[in-house]
Ligand SMILES: Nc1ncnc2c1ncn2[C@@H]1O[C@H](COP(=O)(O)OP(=O)(O)OP(=O)(O)O)[C@@H](O)[C@H]1O
């Protein structure tokens with residue numbers, strides 16, 4: 355019987371639900387899913403951009419939800435998906451901070467590093483500021499930071515003598531220091547091409563990010579015998595995946611001026 359979204363008990367066991375990130379990471383993580391035997395992921399691995407938001411793999415009894423990378427966390431945290439794959443950057447941002455984050459975070463457990471979507475969260479800015487950065491960070495004064503990752507920026511740069519003003523943006527963050535909106539940006543870098551194209555340089559790497567397999571804590575507790583084999587299969591597929599190093603390609607040294 356084919357599972358119909360919304361029907362939680364369409365003839366027997368509910369399929370395990372795995373939320374996948376649409377966008378740049380989808381083909382790479384779908385390839386891992388296909389290698390674990392989820393045949394419905396094969397077309398995604400080949401680069402197809404599906405209209406469907408739900409794909410059911412009847413043979414493995416796995417249901418795939420295709421959602422935005424940042425939303426994977428929400429589907430898993432609030433129990434609509436048992437498992438999810440999303441970037442470490444998303445997990446770091448959702449962890450929040452004392453001012454903007456979750457005071458009582460829902461239970462999400464990180465199960466494995468799948469290696470896909472490698473990139474790094476950096477502080478970057480104009481070359482002239484690179485040499486000043488190490489001490490600027492430690493000086494009193496005002497530091498304006500433009501970013502799509504306000505919680506990460508606040509956590510990394512706040513709490514010191516500098517008064518950190520975080521300016522939230524939805525994209526094209528590199529523009530902010532070029533037009534005087536911010537002193538620096540906190541953003542993801544993979545190849546470094548975008549920074550170079552805008553004449554900006556890396557000042558500091560805050561953390562490296564790769565795709566992580568996450569689980570809903572309650573699902574993991576209640577359905578461990580179903581979740582763990584899939585998790586182990588994905589981890590094994592990740593270990594066997596061809597080596598990829600997009601985060602290092604064309605990388606400038608941090609603080610290179
Ligand atoms: N160069 C990169 N820039 C941004 N994200 C990257 C890069 N390389 C890998 N990633 C990973 O891909 C994810 C973002 O994917 P994508 O750009 O398709 O979505 P997005 O449009 O930023 O996210 P959303 O749709 O949730 O706003 C990041 O969370 C990160 O884990």
Ligand SMILES: O=P(O)(O)OC[C@H]1O[C@H](OP(=O)(O)OP(=O)(O)O)[C@H](O)[C@@H]1O
Pocket residue numbers: 524525526527528541542543544545546547548549
């Ligand atoms: O180091 P690179 O390989 O050049 O990748 C980094 C760029 O990719 C992301 O932007 P995205 O393409 O998601 O567009 P956005 O500016 O709309 O966020 C990120 O915010 C950087 O701008």
